[in-house]
Amino acid sequence: MREKIYVGDSNLGFGVFANCPIEPREVIFYVTGPVISLDECLQLPDQGENTFQIGLDAYVNPGYPGKFINHSCEPNAGLIDDTCVIAIRQIVPGEEIRFDYSTAMLERLWELDCRCGSPRCRNKVRDFDLLPIGVKQRLLRLGIVQNFIVEALEELSPLPHNSSKIAAGNV
Ligand SMILES: [Zn+2]
Structure with missing residues (x-):
């Protein structure tokens, strides 16, 4: 079977691209790699820049293709169940697949100047709880x-x- 994605040149270095049409909510790929702590992240050569946070002190240090996925403030993909990348709208072949890094950030350590180029760009990629309320609600x-x-x-x-939910549980 042909792979759904490939890694190629993006305007932000490498990026992950669709190899075929992808439907909304379709699984695109899983982020795989060892799970490490924050301390271990900071000891990596890139200080964990490419890791995916899956817990307050747990990160996946991803191999191919997860390490190459870029951020967008207006993403076409998202993370569910910690490590599963799904489409959140229709994606056409050749389109770069990006997710919103803030959906996997709660650590008070890391902030990034954003160059995603979206008209809705927030200029900084930061912890999820610091996002504008409207953006948080939409992502939730x-x-x-x-x-x-x-x-x-x-x-x-x-x-x-x-x-x-609690009220229903009490009935
Ligand atoms: Zn942006």
């Missing part, structure tokens, strides 16, 4: 925010849907 609705972040946010300030 799409279900592409890492589980550990959703859980951490709910601990800070319970979301309305939680209280209804």
